[in-house]
Amino acid sequence: MRYWLFKTEPGCFSFRNLLECPEQTEHWDGVRNFQARNFLRDEIKAGDRVLFYHSSIPEPAVVGLCTVTREGYPDHTALNPASEHFDPKSSFEKPIWYMVDIRADLILPNEVPLAVIREHPVLLSMPLVNRSRLSIQPVTEEQFLIITQLGGVL
DNA sequence: GCCAACGTTGGC
DNA sequence: GCCAACGTTGGC
Numbered sequence: 814m815r816y817w818l819f820k821t822e823p824g825c826f827s828f829r830n831l832l833e834c835p836e837q838t839e840h841w842d843g844v845r846n847f848q849a850r851n852f853l854r855d856e857i858k859a860g861d862r863v864l865f866y867h868s869s870i871p872e873p874a875v876v877g878l879c880t881v882t883r884e885g886y887p888d889h890t891a892l893n894p895a896s897e898h899f900d901p902k903s904s905f906e907k908p909i910w911y912m913v914d915i916r917a918d919l920i921l922p923n924e925v926p927l928a929v930i931r932e933h934p935v936l937l938s939m940p941l942v943n944r945s946r947l948s949i950q951p952v953t954e955e956q957f958l959i960i961t962q963l964g965g966v967l
Numbered sequence: 968g969c970c971a972a973c974g975t976t977g978g979c
Numbered sequence: 980g981c982c983a984a985c986g987t988t989g990g991c
Contacts, residue, residue, distance in 0.1 A: 822989095845973080869989055927990080946973060946988050 816957040817857060818864040818875070818941060819915070820951045827889035828877040831917045842888045842912040843898040849949035854911040855887040857949075863915055864952060864960060866941070874924040875960055890899050922965030935959055 819841060821827070832840055845852060863879040887908035890896040903909040909915040930936040936959060952960075 820989095871991095873990075944972075945990070946971095948988095 815853070815856070815858070815861045816864070816952040817861060817881075818952050819879070819938070819948075820866045820868050820941075820948045822869045823867045824869075827867065828917065829919060831865070831877075831879070831915070832920065834917075837917040838914055839863060840912050842890045842913055844888070844898070844912065844948060845898060845910060846946075846948060848947060850909070850911055850953070852949045853913055856951075857881055857913050858884045859887055862957060864957065865917075868945070872926050872928070874923065874926040875930075875964065876920040876924045877920045877965075878961065878966070879915040880918055881913050882916045885911040885913050888912040903931055919966070921961075923963070925960050925963045929963065930960075933959065933963075 826839075831837060841853075844853060858883050858952075861881040863881060864875045865877040866875050866880050867873060874903075887905075888898070888910040890898040891900040891903040891910045892905060892906065893899055900912075902908060927941065930939060931942055936942075936956055939952065939956060940947050944950070
């Protein structure tokens, strides 16, 4: 089992939105960055744990925990001309973009702000700190455990 | 508004 | 294939 961090702008899709989904499960689609795509397609597996992060707000923070419920499969929004994530270079036969499904597990009693992550000697090395643009990032088990503890999970 | 860190595009 | 210019994301 591996650990990941998924980033989203809460104005677009928030952890609360995920909690309100049926079964608290949603497709994680619309990723259009090749490095993130490679993680989605090749490395993220069902059962992996996910830190859910809110970006582009006054206090960006890890706000919740999720579990991957379905490993990578083609992102059909790339094939839909009406979608804002449409990509004419993708096709049913040769998909370019991939998505996974995730389920919300719990909202962190205390969200863990980026400012705290930056100051922690172990969390400092997370891609979040200086590769903030990467929307899907690997997280070590140690980093995952530290963040869940800082977040108030026993 | 500014800057860092990319990612993309286009000329050659 | 290389590089310059430009665009985008995200933090502050």
